Amino acid sequence: MDLVTLTIDGQRVQVPRGTTILEAAEAAGVDIPTLCYLKDINVVGSCRVCVVEVEGAKSLQASCVTPVGEGMVVRTNTPAVREARRTVLELILSNHPFECLTCVRNGNCELQALANRFGIRDVEYMGERATFPRDESTPAIVRDPNKCILCRRCMSVCSKVQTVFALAPNGRGFDSMIAPAFFDDLSNVACAQCGQCILVCPTGALSERDHTQEVWAALADPRKHVVVQTAPAVRATVGEECGLPAGTLVTGNLVAALRRLGFDRVFDTDFAADLTIMEEGHELIERIEHGGRLPMITSCSPGWIKFIEHFYPELLPHLSTCKSPQQMFGALAKTYYAEKSGIDPRDIFVVSVMPCTAKKFEAKRPEMTSSGYPDVDAVLTSRELGRMIREAGIDLGAIEPEDYDLPLGISTGAGAIFGATGGVMEAALRTVYEVVTGKELTNVDFEDVRGLAGVKEASVDLAGLNVRVAVAHGLGNARKLLDKVKKGEAPYHFIEIMCCPGGCIGGGGQPIPTNDEIRARRIDAIYREDRGMKLRKSHENPVVQELYREFLGKPLGHKSHELLHTRYTARSRYVV
Amino acid sequence: MRMACEECRCSAEITQDKWEKLDEIIAKYKGRPGALIQVLHEAQELIGYLPREAQVRVAEGLDIPLSEVYSVVTFYALFSLKPKGRHQINVCKGTACYVRGADRILEKLEDTLGITEGDTTSDGRFSIEVVRCMGACGLGPVIRVDDDIYARLKPDRVPEILKKYD
Numbered sequence: 001m002d003l004v005t006l007t008i009d010g011q012r013v014q015v016p017r018g019t020t021i022l023e024a025a026e027a028a029g030v031d032i033p034t035l036c037y038l039k040d041i042n043v044v045g046s047c048r049v050c051v052v053e054v055e056g057a058k059s060l061q062a063s064c065v066t067p068v069g070e071g072m073v074v075r076t077n078t079p080a081v082r083e084a085r086r087t088v089l090e091l092i093l094s095n096h097p098f099e100c101l102t103c104v105r106n107g108n109c110e111l112q113a114l115a116n117r118f119g120i121r122d123v124e125y126m127g128e129r130a131t132f133p134r135d136e137s138t139p140a141i142v143r144d145p146n147k148c149i150l151c152r153r154c155m156s157v158c159s160k161v162q163t164v165f166a167l168a169p170n171g172r173g174f175d176s177m178i179a180p181a182f183f184d185d186l187s188n189v190a191c192a193q194c195g196q197c198i199l200v201c202p203t204g205a206l207s208e209r210d211h212t213q214e215v216w217a218a219l220a221d222p223r224k225h226v227v228v229q230t231a232p233a234v235r236a237t238v239g240e241e242c243g244l245p246a247g248t249l250v251t252g253n254l255v256a257a258l259r260r261l262g263f264d265r266v267f268d269t270d271f272a273a274d275l276t277i278m279e280e281g282h283e284l285i286e287r288i289e290h291g292g293r294l295p296m297i298t299s300c301s302p303g304w305i306k307f308i309e310h311f312y313p314e315l316l317p318h319l320s321t322c323k324s325p326q327q328m329f330g331a332l333a334k335t336y337y338a339e340k341s342g343i344d345p346r347d348i349f350v351v352s353v354m355p356c357t358a359k360k361f362e363a364k365r366p367e368m369t370s371s372g373y374p375d376v377d378a379v380l381t382s383r384e385l386g387r388m389i390r391e392a393g394i395d396l397g398a399i400e401p402e403d404y405d406l407p408l409g410i411s412t413g414a415g416a417i418f419g420a421t422g423g424v425m426e427a428a429l430r431t432v433y434e435v436v437t438g439k440e441l442t443n444v445d446f447e448d449v450r451g452l453a454g455v456k457e458a459s460v461d462l463a464g465l466n467v468r469v470a471v472a473h474g475l476g477n478a479r480k481l482l483d484k485v486k487k488g489e490a491p492y493h494f495i496e497i498m499c500c501p502g503g504c505i506g507g508g509g510q511p512i513p514t515n516d517e518i519r520a521r522r523i524d525a526i527y528r529e530d531r532g533m534k535l536r537k538s539h540e541n542p543v544v545q546e547l548y549r550e551f552l553g554k555p556l557g558h559k560s561h562e563l564l565h566t567r568y569t570a571r572s573r574y575v576v
Numbered sequence: 577m578r579m580a581c582e583e584c585r586c587s588a589e590i591t592q593d594k595w596e597k598l599d600e601i602i603a604k605y606k607g608r609p610g611a612l613i614q615v616l617h618e619a620q621e622l623i624g625y626l627p628r629e630a631q632v633r634v635a636e637g638l639d640i641p642l643s644e645v646y647s648v649v650t651f652y653a654l655f656s657l658k659p660k661g662r663h664q665i666n667v668c669k670g671t672a673c674y675v676r677g678a679d680r681i682l683e684k685l686e687d688t689l690g691i692t693e694g695d696t697t698s699d700g701r702f703s704i705e706v707v708r709c710m711g712a713c714g715l716g717p718v719i720r721v722d723d724d725i726y727a728r729l730k731p732d733r734v735p736e737i738l739k740k741y742d
């Protein structure tokens with residue numbers, strides 16, 4: 001490898017040619033502040049917070065975009081550097097609302113942290129401030145352009161990673177804004193509601209629509225029977241909201257905390273994930289055996305659903321008709337569970353704790369009322385639940401773990417792995433294999449579909465039929481597979497697509513920061529959960545079996561179709 | 577400040593004939609480097625400005641996200657999002673005119689017509705635009721309506737001037 005030697009703050013450092021000064025400094029343990037920089041995604045050199053002195057150069061250099069050179073002498077902490085950084089920050093702050101105390105990102109804001117780090121105590125040039133209305137037009141995402149520092153990280157993630165292109169710079173100069181075309185509301189453009197833009201926003205300019213107040217109100221209402229379901233990924237992430245390191249599994253602690261918050265029943269979306277596998281697995285077998293539309297594509301990621309509705313409406317018949325586990329759970333909570341427990345469904349309030357902003361959109365879809373009521377009443381992201389737990393003063397790490405309630409709290413390892421990319425596929429294969437071959441699957445680990453590679457492929461021999469599958473996560477990767485399907489070049493029977501990079505553990509409602517290193521640790525936690533379960537195949541879930549016996553009949557039966565399956569809406573790419 | 581609600585979203589008067597021409601322009605440049613700017617340029621010459629529908633058509637035709645099209649349209653001053661009025665009022669705000677009270681003339685125009693600089697009256701009669709020096713510095717403040725120059729202007733003459741144009 002071609003190595004370059006340079007000096008950073010007096011330390012000799014050797015790095016490959018082409019490395020940036022910022023990366024070299026990181027390798028040397030020198031922390032250079034950044035703001036607009038987002039590794040691999042937004043490397044634009046626009047904010048100039050990361051400037052350093054390079055001996056011999058006429059001006060300060062933006063370290064995030066400047067490559068190292070042989071013999072370079074770099075200083076990251078001189079009076080000129082500190083002065084330049086302070087000036088940059090003061091300029092940003094001179095057009096920024098001072099609302100930290102009431103801001104959703106208070107305590108977790110990169111701008112606030114830098115202002116603190118550089119000891120900004122007053123801002124010399126308080127100029128005229130541009131003011132823009134907040135965009136609360138969607139059920140999932142709130143945009144507050146007044147807090148936007150024009151770093152373009154949201155737009156880069158939306159266009160490069162998700163290939164949605166919902167956001168772009170509008171206008172020039174003082175009144176410019178990173179926004180949907182025509183300064184339009186987000187609800188008027190093709191947006192997946194995935195929240196990946198929120199995850200990368202350094203400030204409070206992008207955030208989730210907050211539903212904590214509705215949930216507190218329901219919890220305080222004695223007439224309401226408030227049940228909560230926890231998505232597979234949340235147990236592997238919500239710990240981060242409460243000061244625990246990434247990758248900490250908090251399953252039992254989470255159950256105990258939810259009980260402490262006052263939920264009447266603590267149930268598990270993992271149960272509904274097992275049920276999804278029963279329905280979706282049988283749907284796949286049915287399509288293969290009866291010449292149905294193949295490849296069949298998973299339908300449990302609502303950001304993905306909205307994406308295909310906007311960008312590939314002609315491929316909608318490929319989607320499984322299964323609702324997502326969140327919605328299956330809601331529909332059953334207000335029918336099966338209501339009947340079984342003798343509670344009027346009108347009094348049941350279903351709360352979901354989800355890794356995802358798009359789930360907020362999904363819950364509000366008009367077709368999600370098959371119980372006769374809104375199947376899910378409120379959706380909290382991991383971040384919002386974190387806020388509620390902190391508000392109640394519960395120490396999530398220290399609380400004594402408890403078990404989920406019966407019946408809808410029983411699940412298998414197959415349900416748990418829904419939280420990571422490849423998990424739905426693996427869970428489906430575990431069940432489909434046994435249903436089709438009638439033989440026991442001894443090794444349940446399908447390693448080929450695990451991990452952070454963008455598109456993964458595998459094939460499984462099912463009693464003579466070679467079933468080919470593919471997995472994609474992140475909408476840019478999904479697009480690659482869809483373009484193949486469109487051209488008739490996708491030789492697969494079954495495709496799993498997750499909207500968010502890494503799957504739900506990287507969902508737009510997850511703790512900030514979320515990056516690849518953190519994603520990998522969360523994924524480890526998910527598979528640890530799976531390995532720790534006694535049952536690891538969805539069809540072995542005893543409550544799912546009981547549910548079919550007592551209520552649903554059989555997979556894909558009449559009742560299933562009524563409650564557990566859905567339809568999709570072709571949407572435009574432009575004005576909606 | 578421009579806001580979504582003020583922007584023209586109504587169906588512009590783009591005739592069938594113009595739609596066809598627009599499609600030809602798109603086809604001509606599709607796949608070529610710099611196609612977007614070229615197409616927008618010719619589209620504006622064809623229609624007079626760049627209404628939302630035209631931008632959507634360009635986005636679709638060139639297979640470029642609408643957000644990018646709009647971004648380019650609003651970045652370059654030469655592109656216009658609004659139809660021009662039948663009469664174009666240019667107000668000089670070069671240094672000389674500015675010093676001699678161009679601001680008060682502009683204010684009077686805006687008050688009288690009920691629009692701000694950059695806009696067109698709802699009856700399509702006038703548009704106001706601020707320009708840099710028109711080269712008549714000795715005569716400031718100066719405005720031009722279509723081809724007529726009005727020099728050494730006082731705000732109270734504004735209504736009388738506007739009456740000449742319908």
Ligand code: SF4
Nearest residue numbers: 099100103109203204
């Ligand atoms: S975005 Fe950050 S700096 Fe701005 S008000 Fe919120 S916390 Fe404070």
Ligand code: SF4
Nearest residue numbers: 158191192194195197
């Ligand atoms: S929610 Fe997703 S699709 Fe919508 S603007 Fe944000 S990143 Fe883009």
Ligand code: SF4
Nearest residue numbers: 148149151152154201
């Ligand atoms: S909304 Fe956030 S991520 Fe997007 S440009 Fe503004 S500050 Fe940056």
Ligand code: FES
Nearest residue numbers: 045047048050064
């Ligand atoms: S972080 Fe380098 S210029 Fe913004």
